[in-house]
Amino acid sequence: MIDKRFESAAAAVTDLPDGATVMIGGFGEAGSPIELIHALIDQGAKDLTVVSNNTGSGRVGLAALIAQGRVRKMICSFPRTANSMVFPELYRAGRIELELVPQGTLAERIRCGGAGIPAFYTPTSVDTPLAEGKETRVFGDRTYVLEHAIKADFSLVKCKRADRYGNLTYNRTARNFGPIMCAAAEIAIVQAADIVELGSIDPECVVTPGIFVKRVVHVPDPAHESRLVAEGRSYP
Amino acid sequence: MSRENDQPAGWTRLQMAERAALDIPDGSYVNLGIGIPELVAQFVPPGREFIYHTENGLLGMGPTPPAGQEDVELINAGKKYVSAIPGACFFHHADSFAMIRGRHIDVCVLGAMQISREGDLANWSTGEPGAIPAVGGAMDLVLGAKRILVITEHTTKSLEPKIVERCTYPLTGKRVVNAIYTNLAVIDVAPQGLAVRELAPGIDFETVQRHTGTRLLPTR
Incomplete structure (x- = not known):
């Protein structure tokens, strides 16, 4: 019998090791798996490389994980947003590494990681500082830069609805990086607001096929991250 | 009358957005950047239909929802609450940037820190030490969208030209801008140079030239 359900967020993250590469879904707070991130904070893994579009806000969720000094390196496209104070402070103090990646290149590197493509050429960032030192090649009359796929040991993703096979649907723009991060990780852990019987998600409407999801x-x-931030909450 | 050291008034921000919207053809798929470009959505010319793309995963973005009806998981690229129009669709980031990089987006309207004579755009970093670099989707958009319109004040607050011979800030993309809408003028990036297509009311060519860091071609 296939049953990917775990009894708690804590149980789902117990084997995530120090030094792991962890993809964390979300664009701003939309799709940010706060409960899974808080379980990871409790679990204690450190020296992590985190792949996520932003760096969190306030002192909850991803920002709290960073504030705990557990992240060695961030790979992201937009590390500063309204209410993000943790990352900028550590970055200026030289206590966290940053690999800045254009958003579409970040998405495609993750997609390729899950699709068995080791690298790809893209026109994005040619003639800018973000292409410096990278291999380039001309196709037709245009120059392209070689970008490498990213794979992860674990992904933490938030969805709306799941079944025990791990088939997923999302809520609106919270989908963002979820589907590609599930595919790019050895072990994708998903938090779902609803868990439903097999067959109640129309097969025509499954967004992430269960094969990409382990837990x-x-x-x-x-x-809601913004509510926690507005209330001045911090974790733990 | 403006004094020598003041930036002349010309168009307001809303008028700049309205002027840019006039140049977007009916049926366009449009991506609007953060800031003044967002105002373009208020000025769809009569008889035209645009579909707004927001790169975090929505085609068919609608206006800000009424208070109390916001969904923290229905936001735009600027992380502001939006709505989805009937006929809208959601998709993941790799698909969203396939729409951009794959040249399916007709028009992208962006802000700028600097634009060069050849249409180079700098809008993501001042390159200052200690600044936190952040790029988002800007580099993908300038390379991928079929037409790039820039809306910006003609100069910085301290009256330095934003339209320059060569950008001194790190580039977002090289030779990517097609047209510039400022408070003073509409300027096309043409093969022969920057061509002033239209002047704001009460503004003459010499005034625009005086606030620009490179040679402009006069209004025809």
Whole structure:
């Protein structure tokens, strides 16, 4: 019998080791798997490389993981946003590494990681500082830069609905990096607001096929990052 | 009358956005950057239909929802609450940037720190030490969208020209801008140089030239 459900976020993250590469879904707070991130904070893994579009806000979720000094390196496209204070402070102090990647290149590197493509050429960033030192090649009359795929040991993703096979649907723009991060990780851990019977997600409407998902955790009423930040909350 | 050291008024921000919207053809798929470009959505010319793309995963972005109806998971690239129009669709980031990089987006409207005579754009970093670099989707958009319109004040707050011979800030993309909409003028990036297509009311060519860091070609 295939049953990918885990009883809790804590149980789902126990084997995530020090030094792991972890993809964390979300664009701003939309799709940010706060409960899984908080479980990872409790679990204690350190020296992590985190791949996520942003660096979190306030002192909860991803920002809290960074504030705990558990992240060695961030790979992201936009590390500063309104209410992000943790990352800028550590970055200026030289206590965290940053690999800045254009957003579309970040998405495609993750997609390729899950699709068995080791590298690809893209026109994005040619003639800019972000292409410096990278291999280039001319196709037709245009120059392209070689970018390498990113794979992860673990992904933490938030979705709306899941079944025990790990088939997923998302909520609106919270989908963002979820599908490609599930595919690019050895072990994709997903928190779902609803867990439903097999067959209740229309096969025509499955967004992430269950083959890309290893673990599913039921988080029925996920926290909203902006509300926690507005309330001045911090984790732990 | 403006004094020598003041930036002349010309168009307001809303008028700049309205002027740019006039140049977007009916049926266009349009991506709007953060800031003044967002205002373009308020000025769809009568008889035209645009579909707005936001790179975090929505085609068919609609206006800000009424208070109390916001969904923290329905936002735009600037992380502001938006709505989805009937006929909208959601997709993941790799698909969203395939729309961009694959040249399916007709028009992208962006802000700028500097634009060069050849249409180079700098809008992501001042390159200052200690600044936190952040790029987002700007580099993908300038390379991928079929037409790049820039809306910007003609000069910085300290009256330095933003339209220059060569950008001194790190580039977002080289030779990517097609047209510039400032408070003073509409300027096309043409093969022969920067061509002033239209002047704001009460603004003459010499005034625009005086606030520009490179040679402009006069209004025809």
